[in-house]
Structure formats: structure tokens, C-alpha cells
Amino acid sequence: MTYEAKLGGFADHIAQGGKVEAEDWMPDDYRRGVLKFIEMHANSEIMGALPERECLPMAPTLRRKMSLAAKIQDEVGHAQLLYRVAEDLGKSRDAMYQDLVNGRSKFHNVFHYPVFHWGDVAIIGWLIDGAALVTQAALLDSSYAPYTRVLKRICSEEQLHLRHGEHITMELASGTQAQRDMFQDALNRWWLPIIHFFGPKSNVAKDLLLRWKVKTRTNEDLRQEFLDRYVPKVLELGFSFPTPVPTRAESGQWLIKDEDIDWDPLDAIKRNEGPETERRLTTRRDIYQGHRWVREVLAEPAVHAA
Amino acid sequence: MDVYEVFRRSGHKDPFEHCGSVIASDSEMALLMAKECFLRRREGQHLWVARRTDIHSFKDESLLEIAADKSYRFPEAYRDVVAKREKARARAREVGAAAGESNR
Numbered sequence: 001m002t003y004e005a006k007l008g009g010f011a012d013h014i015a016q017g018g019k020v021e022a023e024d025w026m027p028d029d030y031r032r033g034v035l036k037f038i039e040m041h042a043n044s045e046i047m048g049a050l051p052e053r054e055c056l057p058m059a060p061t062l063r064r065k066m067s068l069a070a071k072i073q074d075e076v077g078h079a080q081l082l083y084r085v086a087e088d089l090g091k092s093r094d095a096m097y098q099d100l101v102n103g104r105s106k107f108h109n110v111f112h113y114p115v116f117h118w119g120d121v122a123i124i125g126w127l128i129d130g131a132a133l134v135t136q137a138a139l140l141d142s143s144y145a146p147y148t149r150v151l152k153r154i155c156s157e158e159q160l161h162l163r164h165g166e167h168i169t170m171e172l173a174s175g176t177q178a179q180r181d182m183f184q185d186a187l188n189r190w191w192l193p194i195i196h197f198f199g200p201k202s203n204v205a206k207d208l209l210l211r212w213k214v215k216t217r218t219n220e221d222l223r224q225e226f227l228d229r230y231v232p233k234v235l236e237l238g239f240s241f242p243t244p245v246p247t248r249a250e251s252g253q254w255l256i257k258d259e260d261i262d263w264d265p266l267d268a269i270k271r272n273e274g275p276e277t278e279r280r281l282t283t284r285r286d287i288y289q290g291h292r293w294v295r296e297v298l299a300e301p302a303v304h305a306a
Numbered sequence: 307m308d309v310y311e312v313f314r315r316s317g318h319k320d321p322f323e324h325c326g327s328v329i330a331s332d333s334e335m336a337l338l339m340a341k342e343c344f345l346r347r348r349e350g351q352h353l354w355v356a357r358r359t360d361i362h363s364f365k366d367e368s369l370l371e372i373a374a375d376k377s378y379r380f381p382e383a384y385r386d387v388v389a390k391r392e393k394a395r396a397r398a399r400e401v402g403a404a405a406g407e408s409n410r
Contacts, residue, residue: 073346080343084327088309093329150326299307301332 014213019145022088033208034144035089036105037215042082043100044108049075050280051111055121064168068121071164074157081150088146101285103272109265110193112274119182122172123190125165127230131197133158134226143213173237180239187234188242195244195256196266198223227254309358310336312343314350322354333357 001009007027013020020026049072056072059065083093099105110128115121136155142148172179202210202218209215231246231254244260268274272281307329313322325344330336336355345353364370377383 077343077346080328081326084329087329088327153326298335299331302334 014143017213018143019148020143022085022146029208030212030214031089033212034147034214035086035091037209038082038086038089038144038147039091039096039099040106040108042079042086042096043105044111045075045082046079047100047107047111047280047284049079050283051113051115051276052121052124054115055118055124058118058121060118067164071125071161074161078150078154078157081153085146085150097288101281101288103277103281106270109196109269109274110190111280112269112277113190113193114276116189117182117186118168119172119184119186120190122165122169122183123186125161126169127165127187127190127194127234128197129158129161129165130230131194131226133162134229135198135222138217138222139215141216147214169237173239184239187239191242192244192262192265195223195261196263196269198226200263200266201258223256224253227256228252307331308336310340310355311358311361312336312340313354313356314344315352316350318351322352325350327358328355330355 006025010025010027010030020030052068052072052075056065056068059068083096086096087093096105100107110124115124133155136151136158140148140151140155142151169183172183199219201220204210204218207215210218227246231241234241243262244256246254246256249255265274269277272278308331309327310330310333311327312325314325315322326340328336328339328343330339333355337353340353340355344350
């Protein structure tokens with residue numbers, strides 16, 4: 001069969017809602033695109049562990065500390081699952097790690113920002129995990145089947161994280177003025193990065209991942225779902241939004257004007273020039289070096305004493 | 307290091323199901339990795355790991371197609387049992403009437 005014939009068959013299969021397994025034939029740009037996408041997701045999970053790790057010493061009680069530590073372990077676990085799926089597409093874990101710690105691959109914008117206090121944990125756990133869950137749930141029907149199988153597990157754990165984040169948010173929101181101020185301060189800093197998280201408007205004609213149904217919905221569609229779901233929840237707690245302020249349309253939707261969004265910080269992050277990019281990558285690189293002996297021990301088959 | 311496929315059984319009523327894979331140097335380490343990745347919240351009661359290269363499957367998936375018409379293996383093939391039952395009842399009435407006549 002010629003390449004063109006295979007490509008045509010593949011395109012038909014996808015158009016009819018067909019799924020793809022790792023061992024199936026796939027066009028090179030599909031393989032590359034899916035690999036890059038899953039690798040970026042894996043990178044984000046493992047880099048996302050770092051800001052929350054920095055928050056561990058800020059935990060107000062031992063129980064909060066333990067639950068946050070468990071959540072961080074889940075995030076690292078998600079990275080393990082995702083790297084494993086990505087590896088089967090032809091890039092080794094070591095190569096992915098090298099690219100990550102040397103700044104050659106990407107991770108989500110929200111993990112390029114600093115954390116200051118326990119209010120950040122509330123925002124990360126509730127609104128950032130809420131945003132992530134909207135985007136990940138939309139991927140459950142992705143054309144790349146091995147990805148959807150791990151996403152099923154990831155989404156169920158993210159549901160728990162969302163509950164965890166909401167729990168912390170409600171505690172701050174129902175607490176003293178100082179506690180409420182912590183949440184508002186964190187919201188003021190995180191709101192723009194959260195809006196950036198969904199990315200700029202999708203270019204449907206050019207976006208290969210949309211065409212191959214690896215992604216099933218546009219960036220703006222996902223952002224809208226997030227706004228409609230979370231803006232009323234934040235407002236009913238008596239907090240306010242900084243720019244870009246969402247306004248209620250007659251349709252009942254919560255809208256943000258494109259001209260209100262300053263994209264410069266996101267562009268800087270894409271160049272690896274975010275506020276915390278260098279420090280976080282250095283931390284990840286140091287951990288990678290420091291744990292080399294662990295990887296070497298694990299790579300040796302066990303030698304049992306006779 | 308080898309890829310190990312991981313199978314998990316959630317209780318005694320369900321079979322082991324594939325749940326993912328890990329990379330490990332031996333089966334003991336693979337089990338430990340699998341437990342950390344797939345059993346953090348009592349999602350199951352037991353785990354198997356098997357080296358991916360020890361698992362055999364059809365290279366050509368078209369061999370999995372059922373070659374000929376074997377519709378008689380499926381319940382849909384017997385849907386007309388309703389019509390047949392009606393026919394059988396009618397027939398019973400017919401022969402019953404005849405039997406009744408000869409008994410008299």
C-alpha cells in the first residue's frame with residue numbers, strides 16, 4: 001500500500017471517530033504531534049509538583065500538610081503514567097527528561113509563577129485544577145486511545161484534588177479577614193495566568209491536533225466552559241476579579257474581552273522567561289542529578305543472596 | 307530495563323484487567339512500581355505484572371474478524387422466536403381441536 005493510500009485510510013478512520021493504538025500505523029505528523037502533546041502534559045504534571053512542594057512548609061495543620069503531600073504524590077504519579085504512554089510513541093524517558101531540564105520542551109504556564117502563602121494553595125487546588133480538569137475531561141474522547149485510558153485515572157484523581165482545593169478555599173473564605181485577604185491576593189495574581197492557561201483562540205484550519213481529533217474542542221470553547229462554571233462560584237463568596245474582568249452577557253455566559261487580555265506574560269513564558277522558569281528548571285535539574293544513584297540502583301536487576 | 311504490563315483485579319467477582327505499564331529491571335521491582343502507580347487508593351486487591359515481550363497477540367488484526375456468517379452464535383439470530391411462538395400456539399389450537407374431535 002502506498003503512503004498516500006495509508007494516509008487516506010487513516011484520515012477516514014479518524015473522521016469516522018476511530019481510535020488509534022500505539023502499535024497501529026499512523027502518519028509521522030500524528031505521531032510527532034501526539035508525542036509532543038503528551039510529553040508537555042507529563043512535563044506539566046511533574047513541574048506542577050514544585051510550586052505545591054514549596055507550599056508544604058506553609059500548611060496550617062499537620063493534616064493539611066499530609067493531604068497536600070498526598071496530592072503532590074498524585075501529580076508525580078500522573079507524570080509517570082503519561083511519560084510511559086509517551087515512551088511507547090518512540091522517545092525515551094531520559095530524552096524527555098533531558099529536554100525538560102535543559103529548557104528544550106514546554107510545561108504549562110501556571111507552573112512558571114511564584115507562590116507566596118497558603119492562599120496560593122487554595123487557588124492552585126481549586127481554580128487551576130478546575131481549569132485543568134475542564135481541559136483534561138475534554139481529552140477523554142481523544143483519538144489516541146492509550147492517552148484516554150490514563151486520562152480516565154488522572155481525571156478521577158483530579159476530581160479529588162478539586163474537592164481538596166475547594167475545601168481549603170471554603171475554609172479561607174469562611175474565616176477571618178486576614179484569611180479572606182489571602183485568597184483575594186492570590187486570586188489577583190493568578191487570574192491572568194489562569195486565563196492564559198487555555199491558550200489563545202484556536203486556529204482550527206491549522207491545528208493538526210484538532211484535525212486528527214487528538215484534541216476535541218477549541219481553546220476558546222474550553223475557556224468559556226471554565227468561566228461559566230467558576231466565575232459565579234467565586235463571586236458568590238464575595239471575591240472580585242482583577243483584569244480581565246468577566247462580565248455577564250444577556251445569554252447568561254460570563255465573557256472576557258480579548259482586548260482585555262495581556263498576552264505578553266504568556267509569550268515570555270513560551271521563551272522560557274517566566275518569573276520562576278529558571279529557578280524551577282534548576283530545581284528539577286538538581287533533583288534529576290541528585291537522584292541519579294536511585295535510577296542506577298533501580299536499573300540493576302536484583303541480586304539475591306543465596 | 308523492560309516494559310512490564312500491569313493487570314489488576316478489583317475483587318473476586320471480576321477478572322484481572324490490564325491497567326497500564328511500568329518500566330523496571332525485574333519483576334519484583336515492576337510489582338513495586340505497579341503498586342505505587344495503580345494501587346494508591348485500594349483500586350484493587352491484587353496485581354500481576356508480565357514482561358511485554360512475553361505477551362503474545364495477533365500481528366494482523368484482520369485475523370480477529372469472524373471469517374464466515376456465524377450469526378447463529380448471537381441472540382439477535384433468534385429474535386423471530388416471538389413470531390414462531392404465535393405460530394406454534396395457533397398450530398396447537400388447530401391440532402387440539404382435531405384431537406378433541408377424535409376423543410369425543
